[in-house]
Every structure is written in C-alpha cells, then in structure tokens.
Amino acid sequence: VSGEFERIQKIAQALGPQAAGLLDDCAILPTGDGRLVVSTDSSVEGVHFRLDWLRHREVGWRAAASALSDLAAEGATPAAVLAAVVVPPSATDDELVALMTGVGGAAGSVNARVVGGDLSRGPAWVVTITVLGWTKHAVTRAGARPGDRLWVTGVLGGARAALEAWMRGSEPATDARAAFTHPVPRIDAGRTLATAGARAMLDLSDGLGGDVRHLADASGVAVELDVDAVPVASACLEEARRLGISPQQFAAEGGEDFELLAALPAEFDADSAMAFQRRSGIALTRVGTVAAGSGVRATLAGTSLALEGFDHFR
Amino acid sequence: VSGEFERIQKIAQALGPQAAGLLDDCAILPTGDGRLVVSTDSSVEGVHFRLDWLRHREVGWRAAASALSDLAAEGATPAAVLAAVVVPPSATDDELVALMTGVGGAAGSVNARVVGGDLSRGPAWVVTITVLGWTKHAVTRAGARPGDRLWVTGVLGGARAALEAWMRGSEPATDARAAFTHPVPRIDAGRTLATAGARAMLDLSDGLGGDVRHLADASGVAVELDVDAVPVASACLEEARRLGISPQQFAAEGGEDFELLAALPAEFDADSAMAFQRRSGIALTRVGTVAAGSGVRATLAGTSLALEGFDHFR
DSSP: OOOHHHHHHHHHHHHGGGBOOTTSSSEEEEETTEEEEEEEEEEEBTTTBOTTTSOHHHHHHHHHHHHHHHHHTTTOEEEEEEEEEEEOTTOOHHHHHHHHHHHHHHHHHTTOEEEEEEEEEOSSOEEEEEEEEEESSOOOSSOOOTTOEEEEESOBSHHHHHHHHHHTTOOOOHHHHHHHHOOOOOHHHHHHHHHTTOSEEEEOSSOHHHHHHHHHHHHTOEEEEEGGGOOBOTTHHHHHHHHTSOHHHHHHTOOOOOOEEEEEOTTSOHHHHHHHHHHHSOOEEEEEEEESSSEEEEEETTEEEOOOOOOSOO | OOOHHHHHHHHHHHHGGGBOOTTSSSEEEEETTEEEEEEEEEEEBTTTBOTTTSOHHHHHHHHHHHHHHHHHTTTOEEEEEEEEEEEOTTOOHHHHHHHHHHHHHHHHHTTOEEEEEEEEEOSSOEEEEEEEEEESSOOOSSOOOTTOEEEEESOBSHHHHHHHHHHTTOOOOHHHHHHHHOOOOOHHHHHHHHHTTOSEEEEOSSOHHHHHHHHHHHHTOEEEEEGGGOOBOTTHHHHHHHHTSOHHHHHHTOOOOOOEEEEEOTTSOHHHHHHHHHHHSOOEEEEEEEESSSEEEEEETTEEEOOOOOOSOO
16 A cells, blocks of 8 residues: 555556646646636545544634645635535434535635535535636646755644644644635735746645655755744744754644745745735745755754654644 | 424524525536536435445445435536545544545546545444535426426436345345445436436435425425336335235335436337437436426325334434
C-alpha cells in the first residue's frame, strides 16, 4: 500500500490520456471568457475530524472552507459549492442540517452558493465538497523561478495546537480551536497575490514543510526556507513547549491552517507586503527564497532542520 | 430520521438564499457562452454496491456512468469528471487502480476526461463522482405540460434482475449483470431528445414508478402511466415469474437502469420515434401521457396499479 502521491501517479499512468492533471489541487478548464477552476475533497469521520472534538456545523464549515481554500490558491473567485454527504444510521436530521448549515456558512462567507449535492447512507460521515470558481488566469503550484521569494499569509500552527490539545485529552485554547474549526478561505488574498504577479501558489494543508516541497517539486526549483521567520499563532507557544521544540518548528510542521504560500518575484518587496497588509488586514510574511536546483533546505537559528510532514491525526 | 427528499427540503429551508436548486439532479450555472451543468453523486460500499457482486473496475464504471447519466438527462455534453475516493485500509493499490480505470473508461466512452479528484482513508469504499458538462439550453425535470407524451429509451428492469439474482444467492444472467455493472450514459440520446423539443427529462435511477412521480411533482402535472407499454429487458422474465408479478411491473419498479424518461409535445409522434431509433440504435417507447392535475395513475391490463419505489438493495 503506497502513499497518496504514489497512488495518484499509478492512477494517472493507468488512465493515460483519459486523465489530465490529477496531481494538481484543482482542475482548470478553459471556457469562452476565462477559466473554470474545480476542486473536490472528502472529509471522513475518524480520519479528518472526530465528532467528540467538533460540532456538526463546524465539520461542515471546515470541509467547505478547506475546499474553497484550493480556489483561493489559484487566485479564483468562488461561484458554487456542491456537497455529497454520506450519513451514518445513527445521525439525526438536526445533525445533518447543522452540518449543511456550516457548509452554507463557509460558502456564503465568500459569496458562493450551495447549488447541489447528494445524500447517501453509509457507515460513517463522509462530506465530499466540490467547489467551482472563475479566474482569468489560474496560478498553479508549478511556476516558481530562481530568485523568487516565498510569502505566507496569516499565522501558522493554530490548527495543530488544537489537535495536540485534543490528542492529550484537553480542550484547546479558544484561538487554537477557532483556527481548526473555522478556517477562513483566503479568497481576496489569493486574488490580490495573483494580481501582484504570484508565479506559484498553494494553500497550506500538509504543513509548510510539506507544501514547500510540493511547490519546489512542481516548479523544478530548490527552496531555502527560513524557519525562524515563520509567523506563529500564539496558541503554539504552550503546545510547542510541551513537545520540546521551537514554536516556529511546531508551526512549520503543523498542517491544515489553510493559509496561502506564494512565490513572488523579487520586485514584490517589504513595501509591497505592507501595502497588502494594509489593504487586506492579513499578515504577509517572507519565509524563504527560491533557488536553482531541487529540494528544500530549511534552517532554524543557523542550523539545518529536517521538517516532518503532516498527515492528519494518527 | 426522514427520507432523502425530506432531508434535502430541511437543508434547503435552513440555508435559505444561500442554497439554490438543491432538489434538482444537476446544478445549472450560466456562463458566457451557454450553461455549465454540474452534478455530484456518492456510491457507498454496502449501500450502492457490494464487492462480492462487483469487480472494482465495475464499481468505478458504474459510479461514473450513473453520474454522467445526470448530464444526459439535461441534454448536456460531458467535459470533465472528478473522482473523490475513500479507500478502506484493506484495499490494495491494484484495486484502487482498477476502480479508477473503470471511472476513466466510463468518462472516455463519452469523450470526457478525468481531470481531478481526491484520495482519503476511511472505513469503506466511497466513490464520489462529480461531472461537468455544457449545454446551450438545459432540460430539467420541471417543464412537462398537459398533452405531452412520455417516452423512455432502451429497455428497463435489467439492473433489478441482476440484483434479485444476487440477493437470492445466484449469479445473474449475463445480460442482467451487464445492465447492472455497465450502464451506458445516454448522452447522444439526451442531446437528440433535447433538440427534438423535450420539455422535461430525467434519468431512471429510482425506477420508472418513482421517477415519473418526480417529473409530475416538479412539473406540477399529472401522469397517466401505461405499464403494459413498458419496454422490458429479457432478463426480467425469469425474475418476475419468481416474484409472481408481470415483467412490465417488475421493470417499472426496478431502479438504476439509467435510461432516459422524456416528456415531449404531441407533435413528436411514432414516426419521430422511429427516426430517433434509426439514428441512435436505441429503442424509444411511449409509456404515458401528461395531464392536468397531480399524481401518477398507473394502469396494467386495464386495472390501476400502485407501483413501489426503488431504494437500492435492502
């Protein structure tokens, strides 16, 4: 049994020309007046969420927001959301309506509508969200060039702080819990960064360490990651201390923050970042540099560091 | 706990203007040069299919073909398929590749490509297929008018014949098994009927009895269904005899044939149907008439008949 990446490669190989772009976050379809961007993602009870941790409404919000985040990373404007929900026998109508209210809330927060879906019976909750959006020019993860700089929106590590607390049997701090249950798809930020010339972009779901590697591999470049510079959610401090690692490493290895990672040309400088922050109210922090070659070199306090990937909770 | 229809109504009520058209088979989004038609459907192991009955490749074909069938019923031309697959821990890479090869085969059979998807772990196989297509003018299930006639493509009851055989522990006849495992999305037929003036159309997934009711309810009309006229798959004969009902009733109560049901104005006559059959090689049979009022009146051999709905296997 292989990892997800290897499995997708095997599928792409088996399908040949029948398939296209299976390893991308989104499908990009040319249309008469721009590009249609589509993405689909499943959230599975016991794998992506647990109902002793999350309310049903939060499950729905999180599933929809994380799918919409894929559109943000393309610089696209969301239009529509579809939700295919597998409902276990024990579920009540109120739970289902609460879950779908969360889906509708996340969609509404970015002016998208819930236009369709499907309900099935099954052994556990599975929420598969498909999102559709439009853009004139899609930004993929493949396009970073040597000399570009890497920027991230917001602060990282909050979602992981919540997970670590739950896994040791505690209730997370309020801000950590909110980071996990109520991620905000960075739609406006994605559009602004695309307009500012972003050459590659993705949303942080596998942790900065993992996602920087995806960007480097897809773009055929190397990345120097300055872990000291990683913007840290305050909720990380206590959890990082418990694990005996720095808050920056904790944040860089934490997944599912759904902030954006963008490669921008060097002309996008600190002044450009300040202008972005003033306009959007969202922090934009430089965390690395793109170089010729391949692979990721991460350094913390002058020492190289091997960052672990993030694979949900285990 | 309510039925699927009541649950969707509750969701639509809770979401209010955030939702649109949740009870339709497909979402229809206006674009610069036509309409984008989108639909999403989950197939769940143990609910929609069993792996002691179907091979993985057949599961994938069936999931994709049944979703593409929703596009056929709108008169749309498929463009792209996305597959979000939840994979149980016991699954092998070969099984996953076989399943996706089935998805790719169904997509390729209608010139659509598999453009994206998602892989997750989970307690059972769940295959959620999202299909995208284009049309100038979408045909919904709401639009039938008194005086229209109802037509169905192909023959009905084959998929049910396979299910009945499996459920009593037998291997189905070859043609019954093929009807269940290898449904053919009626894309060309759907486009032809749309061009011929179809006022309402849907694909037969809940059985003719159930789907005629959906058409009547959505269109605000009554339907007189002539069960004697229902075109019957030859595989029905033995299974109907075992159940002690007529093959026509057996076929009208069997679901998941994925043939098309269309309401056409009276000008579309027997000659038009013959022309359709010559062009497409697919049978087109008149099975009823649309009238003012509401509800479905089904008759068999001059006697009124209450048709049961179809809800997968129980």
